[in-house]
Amino acid sequence: MAERSLVFPAAEFVRRTGALQARMAEAGQDALLLTGPADIFYVTGFLTRFWESPARPWFVVVPAAGRPVAVIPAIGSALMGRTWIDDIRTWPAPDPEDDGIGLLAETLGDLVPESGAIGVPMGLETSLRMPLGDYLRLAARLAPRGLVDATDTIQRVREIKSEAEIAKIRAICGIADTAFEAVPAIVAETPRLDTVFRSFQMALLEAGADWVSYTAGGAGPGGYGDVISPAGPQVLRAGDLLMLDTGAVKDGYFCDFDRNFALGKPSPEVCRAQAALFAATEAALATLRPGMRASDAHRILTGALEKEGATPGGGRLGHGLGVTLTEWPSFTDRDHTELRAGMVLTLEPSVELAPGRILVHEEDIVLRATGPELLSRRAPAELPVIVP
Amino acid sequence: MAERSLVFPAAEFVRRTGALQARMAEAGQDALLLTGPADIFYVTGFLTRFWESPARPWFVVVPAAGRPVAVIPAIGSALMGRTWIDDIRTWPAPDPEDDGIGLLAETLGDLVPESGAIGVPMGLETSLRMPLGDYLRLAARLAPRGLVDATDTIQRVREIKSEAEIAKIRAICGIADTAFEAVPAIVAETPRLDTVFRSFQMALLEAGADWVSYTAGGAGPGGYGDVISPAGPQVLRAGDLLMLDTGAVKDGYFCDFDRNFALGKPSPEVCRAQAALFAATEAALATLRPGMRASDAHRILTGALEKEGATPGGGRLGHGLGVTLTEWPSFTDRDHTELRAGMVLTLEPSVELAPGRILVHEEDIVLRATGPELLSRRAPAELPVIVP
Numbered sequence: 153m154a155e156r157s158l159v160f161p162a163a164e165f166v167r168r169t170g171a172l173q174a175r176m177a178e179a180g181q182d183a184l185l186l187t188g189p190a191d192i193f194y195v196t197g198f199l200t201r202f203w204e205s206p207a208r209p210w211f212v213v214v215p216a217a218g219r220p221v222a223v224i225p226a227i228g229s230a231l232m233g234r235t236w237i238d239d240i241r242t243w244p245a246p247d248p249e250d251d252g253i254g255l256l257a258e259t260l261g262d263l264v265p266e267s268g269a270i271g272v273p274m275g276l277e278t279s280l281r282m283p284l285g286d287y288l289r290l291a292a293r294l295a296p297r298g299l300v301d302a303t304d305t306i307q308r309v310r311e312i313k314s315e316a317e318i319a320k321i322r323a324i325c326g327i328a329d330t331a332f333e334a335v336p337a338i339v340a341e342t343p344r345l346d347t348v349f350r351s352f353q354m355a356l357l358e359a360g361a362d363w364v365s366y367t368a369g370g371a372g373p374g375g376y377g378d379v380i381s382p383a384g385p386q387v388l389r390a391g392d393l394l395m396l397d398t399g400a401v402k403d404g405y406f407c408d409f410d411r412n413f414a415l416g417k418p419s420p421e422v423c424r425a426q427a428a429l430f431a432a433t434e435a436a437l438a439t440l441r442p443g444m445r446a447s448d449a450h451r452i453l454t455g456a457l458e459k460e461g462a463t464p465g466g467g468r469l470g471h472g473l474g475v476t477l478t479e480w481p482s483f484t485d486r487d488h489t490e491l492r493a494g495m496v497l498t499l500e501p502s503v504e505l506a507p508g509r510i511l512v513h514e515e516d517i518v519l520r521a522t523g524p525e526l527l528s529r530r531a532p533a534e535l536p537v538i539v540p
Numbered sequence: 541m542a543e544r545s546l547v548f549p550a551a552e553f554v555r556r557t558g559a560l561q562a563r564m565a566e567a568g569q570d571a572l573l574l575t576g577p578a579d580i581f582y583v584t585g586f587l588t589r590f591w592e593s594p595a596r597p598w599f600v601v602v603p604a605a606g607r608p609v610a611v612i613p614a615i616g617s618a619l620m621g622r623t624w625i626d627d628i629r630t631w632p633a634p635d636p637e638d639d640g641i642g643l644l645a646e647t648l649g650d651l652v653p654e655s656g657a658i659g660v661p662m663g664l665e666t667s668l669r670m671p672l673g674d675y676l677r678l679a680a681r682l683a684p685r686g687l688v689d690a691t692d693t694i695q696r697v698r699e700i701k702s703e704a705e706i707a708k709i710r711a712i713c714g715i716a717d718t719a720f721e722a723v724p725a726i727v728a729e730t731p732r733l734d735t736v737f738r739s740f741q742m743a744l745l746e747a748g749a750d751w752v753s754y755t756a757g758g759a760g761p762g763g764y765g766d767v768i769s770p771a772g773p774q775v776l777r778a779g780d781l782l783m784l785d786t787g788a789v790k791d792g793y794f795c796d797f798d799r800n801f802a803l804g805k806p807s808p809e810v811c812r813a814q815a816a817l818f819a820a821t822e823a824a825l826a827t828l829r830p831g832m833r834a835s836d837a838h839r840i841l842t843g844a845l846e847k848e849g850a851t852p853g854g855g856r857l858g859h860g861l862g863v864t865l866t867e868w869p870s871f872t873d874r875d876h877t878e879l880r881a882g883m884v885l886t887l888e889p890s891v892e893l894a895p896g897r898i899l900v901h902e903e904d905i906v907l908r909a910t911g912p913e914l915l916s917r918r919a920p921a922e923l924p925v926i927v928p
Contacts, residue, residue, distance in 0.1 A: 190594070202768035204754045204787055205866040206578070207665050207859065227855050230766035230896065244854060246870050248664055274673035276636055277595050285662035285689055287672070301673055346750070353751065354742045362734070362770065363741065363752065366592045378618035380590035382750065399592055466632060467615050471595065478593040482634050508618065 158197045159403045160316055162236040168309065169195055172214055175305040181271035182264045184214040184302055185256075187281040190475045191273065194310055195220050197235040198228070199404045201363065208245040209282035211256050212237075215263045223256045253286050257293045264297050271302025277480050278303055307480055311472055312494040318518050320405035321474065321496055322527045324361065325516050328398055329529040331355040332411045335396060336538045339388060339413070343540065345371055348394070349383040356400045365406070366399030366477050374422055375509035379410070390416040390540040395512060399477035406477050408498055409514040409528045415540040422511065425503045426535050428460035429513040432501040436470075437517070437524050442493045446481035449491065453483065453501045465502030465510050473498055473516060495519045496527065546585045547791050548704055550624040556697065557583055560602055563693040570656035571648060572602040572690055575669040578863045579661065582698055583608050585623040586616070587792045589751065596633040597670035599644050600625075603651045611644045641674050645681045652685050659690025665868050666691055695868055699860055700882040706906050708793035709862065709884055710915045712749065713904050716786055717917040719743040720799045723784060724926045727776060727801070731928065733759055737771040737784070744788045753794065754787030754865050762810055763897035767798070778804040778928040783900060787865035794865050796886055797902040797916045803928040810899065813891045814923050816848035817901040820889040824858075825905070825912050830881045834869035837879065841871065841889045853890030853898050861886050861904060883907045884915065 172195070176184060186192050189203040192212045211223040222228075222237050225245035232240050241259060243252050264270055272280070280287055291299050313321070334355040338348055353364045370376025371386065371394040379397060388394060397410035414422065435456035440449055453469045468487075472479030473496045481489035483500070491497075497519060502512040513531060517524040560583070564572060574580050577591040580600045599611040610616075610625050613633035620628050629647060631640050652658055660668070668675055679687050701709070722743040726736055741752045758764025759774065759782040767785060776782060785798035802810065823844035828837055841857045856875075860867030861884045869877035871888070879885075885907060890900040901919060905912040 188594075199770055200768045201754045201756060201770065204864070206576075206667065206864050207866045207868070207870065209667075227766070227768060231769050244872075246664055246856070246868075246872070246875070248874055251664060272672065274676075275671055276634055276639060278671050279594065279597075279667070279669045280672045281667045283663055283666050284660065284668045284675075288662075350745045350748075350750070354745050357738045357742050357745075360738075362738070363755070366589045367751070368589060378615070380588045380615060381619050382587055382589065468634070476592070476594050478595045480595070480634075482595065484632075484634070486636055487634070 158235055159199060160197060164314060164316055165195065165197060165236050167314070169214060169220060171309045172305060173217060175309060176214070176216060176271060179271065179302070179305055180269055181300065181302055181305060182216050182268035183260060184271045184305065185260065186212045186214065188279065189281070191306060193404055193475055196222065196232065196237050198232050200231060202228070209252060209286070211252065211282070213259055213263060221259055221263070223252060223259050225252070251283070251286060253290050253293070257290055260294055260297070266296055269298045269300045270294065271305055272299050273303045273306055274301040275303030310474065311479065312492060313474060313496050313518065317405065317474065318496065320403050321407065321516065324400055324402040324405055324407040325409070325527040327356060327359045327361050327402060328400055328407045328409065330359040331398070332396070335411065335413060336536065339394065339538050343388040345386045345388060346383040348388070352396055352398070356398060360402065361400035362402050364398065364400045366408070367396065369394070369396040369410070371395070372509065374419055375505045375511050377508050377510070379512055388415050388540065393418070393422060393511065397514065404475055406473060406475070407516055407528065408473050408477055409516050410512060411531060412511065412513070412535055414535040414537045417537060418535050421505060422535070425462055425505055425511045428457050428462035429501050429503055429511060430533050431460050432456035433499050433513055433515055436499045437526070440491070440519065440524050442491055442519060442521060444491045446483055446487040446489045446491060447485050450483040450485050453499065457501060457503060462503045465504045465512065467502070468500070469502065470498045470500045472496065491519055493519055493521045546623055547587060548585060552702060552704055553583060553585060553624050555702070557602060557608060559697045560693060561604060563697060564602070564604060564659060567659065567690070567693055568657055569659035569688065569690055569693060570604050570652045572659045572693065573648065574600045574602065576667065577669070579694060581792055581863055584610065584620065584625050586620050588619060590616070597640060597674070599640065599670070601647055601651060609647055609651070611640060611647050613640070639671070639674060641678050645678055648682055648685070654684055657686045657688045658682065659693055660687050661691045661694055662689040663691030698862065699867065700880060701862060701884050701906065705793065705862065706884065708791050709795065709904065712788055712790040712793055712795040713797070713915040715744060715747045715749050715790060716788055716795045716797065718747040719786070720784070723799065723801060724924065727782065727926050731776040733774045733776060734771040736776070736782070740784055740786070744786060748790065749788035750790050752786065752788045755784065757782070757784040757798070759783070760897065762807055763893045763899050765896050765898070767900055776803050776928065781806070781810060781899065785902065792863055794861060794863070795904055795916065796861050796865050797904050798900060799919060800899065800901070800923055802923040802925045805925060806923050809893060810923070813850055813893055813899045816845050816850035817889050817891055817899060818921050819848050820844035821887050821901055821903055824887045825914070828879070828907065828912050830879055830907060830909060832879045834871055834875040834877045834879065835873050837871040838873050841887065845889060845891060850891045853892045853900065855890070856888070857890065858886045858888045860884065879907055881907055881909045
């Protein structure tokens with residue numbers, strides 16, 4: 153299992169750590185304190201579903217030079233010991249007296265001079281996965297060292313995927329492609345939405361997903377109300393549009409795309425929305441380039457939808473993707489993050505057919521110097537029809 | 541889907557909110573600010589796997605009286621609108637300029653007097669699911685109102701399960717019982733650990749789980765090294781012990797228990813460890829009572845193992861269970877939380893056979909006035925043998 157828990161050869165983690173340390177040097181950060189599953193997996197290869205248990209905090213410190221140091225609950229030492237990390241300090245968590253803060257303060261105190269700064273992700277799309285009270289106590293204990301925002305340090309590195317990472321995302325997209333092929337047969341067998349969701353998750357596992365962290369979707373006459381709901385016992389009927397969206401996982405990497413199906417022949421209104429969405433994705437595939445901004449992607453998608461006479465849905469029309477279901481940036485008119493070669497992104501145009509009734513397409517791409525390369529298999533131009 | 545997204549009738553949420561408000565009044569907290577999926581599900585019924593996306597923060601405010609107020613990204617308004625919450629305030633997240641903090645500050649400012657205190661979970665087993673920078677800005681903006689620790693307020697309410705909640709946990713335990721029955725056939729078909737994990741997840745879905753948030757396990761000659769690792773391509777061999785652990789989910793409630801299987805006839809050493817673990821669980825089932833402390837459960841389990849001549853494993857030997865895979869308290873010698881009737885708990889004794897080689901049992905119970913009632917079907921006294 154040693155190789156498996158690493159996911160990548162050590163060289164990949166050496167590269168990542170080096171890239172972070174270069175950014176840290178520029179930003180005047182003498183260490184990074186990481187607490188979340190994605191950041192910790194990114195620098196160590198430590199991959200487990202045990203994050204589902206909120207009982208214990210986990211800490212990884214990236215020093216100015218050298219390998220990251222893990223300060224973790226003893227229960228994780230065997231698994232962390234199979235990664236490239238060699239400095240693993242543990243305590244018997246959960247400990248109501250001191251849940252790792254003493255050990256962490258000592259570690260940071262040794263690695264960072266009193267005049268130094270410790271970077272912590274504090275910005276958009278981040279959160280601190282440790283008790284807030286302990287964080288405040290840690291900050292007091294580390295003073296005069298400062299705790300500063302390191303969101304930019306981490307996001308500018310993580311957002312550019314290596315070819316090894318792109319291969320992982322392509323693999324899980326291929327698994328989802330295979331599972332989506334099974335949907336018509338699944339619906340034909342039992343057209344109840346919750347059963348369809350259950351069988352779809354089984355199809356993802358059957359196709360090779362390690363686990364299925366996310367499924368959502370909707371179904372309704374001529375569109376659906378939202379794209380984040382779990383499935384209820386609703387029975388699919390002729391005239392319904394069914395959408396399934398998945399974030400399945402292989403080797404710690406996510407896909408995130410959806411597929412739509414019409415129960416019986418779709419109405420002309422739905423066909424027009426479908427055509428507009430397909431055209432909008434085509435426009436983005438044809439014109440998106442490095443050097444553009446996230447807001448440009450929003451403009452391209454919105455413009456194409458409007459040209460087709462469709463009303464763009466609210467919210468973001470695509471986003472980053474990788475070691476979490478969604479990553480920054482967001483394709484909105486307010487996000488001006490630069491798009492760079494190596495970013496893995498979703499194109500997710502949506503159309504509002506009526507208040508509370510939408511249709512959403514989604515594809516996964518990697519942005520190359522020459523433009524987007526599809527990672528998901530392109531959805532068909534016309535809505536697949538399932539005879540109800 | 542309206543009923544489904546509620547999970548429970550509104551009366552259940554009225555009861556929960558009332559219980560929180562009674563604790564808040566005692567603690568001098570004029571509102572609670574909740575940011576995490578479990579707390580938000582607990583007071584609203586808002587259930588979605590969309591929490592997998594770290595892009596957006598979600599806020600629910602429990603005022604001193606009346607229904608909770610949701611301050612959430614617009615993408616969640618349709619789903620939140622199907623719960624019992626009627627005051628839903630939204631913004632177009634993610635917004636790099638102001639990701640809901642203005643709206644949240646206004647909401648809290650209206651509900652809490654300037655001399656008041658706002659409770660936030662800050663203690664053991666909690667974390668703040670929003671950007672830390674935004675939290676610090678919010679705190680400054682709300683001054684002179686204080687932000688105080690509300691861990692106790694929430695934990696003392698959430699830890700006592702209603703009969704409706706117990707029924708949900710019993711249902712998902714039954715689903716896992718059924719799936720575990722399929723394990724010998726799964727192993728017989730393909731004795732590769734990652735394939736076994738995949739098929740086991742499919743069996744959980746087949747048996748009726750909505751989704752499978754957690755699987756872990758281990759396998760090795762005469763024991764395994766840890767209980768949090770994902771599966772690798774390791775091929776199971778005669779003499780191996782296989783352990784599978786799952787936190788599957790139905791209606792937002794988790795089970796959390798494991799089962800062990802011997803590949804071929806187990807060694808006398810393994811049989812002794814098995815007998816000691818079985819006896820330890822029996823001892824806890826027979827003697828655990830409300831009014832004891834979490835540390836008493838640890839003492840009972842450890843004492844029973846030592847009486848059988850076994851070496852208890854490190855770490856906690858059981859914990860709470862409910863709307864997350866694990867909840868407080870922890871069965872350690874340091875956790876003195878009072879055990880009360882209505883708590884759902886796991887009994888998780890472990891034995892160290894040799895350094896890096898353990899055997900772990902786990903059952904789920906609800907603590908009644910008269911003692912534990914099993915929610916998982918009691919594991920057999922002797923290790924089930926799979927002929928390799």
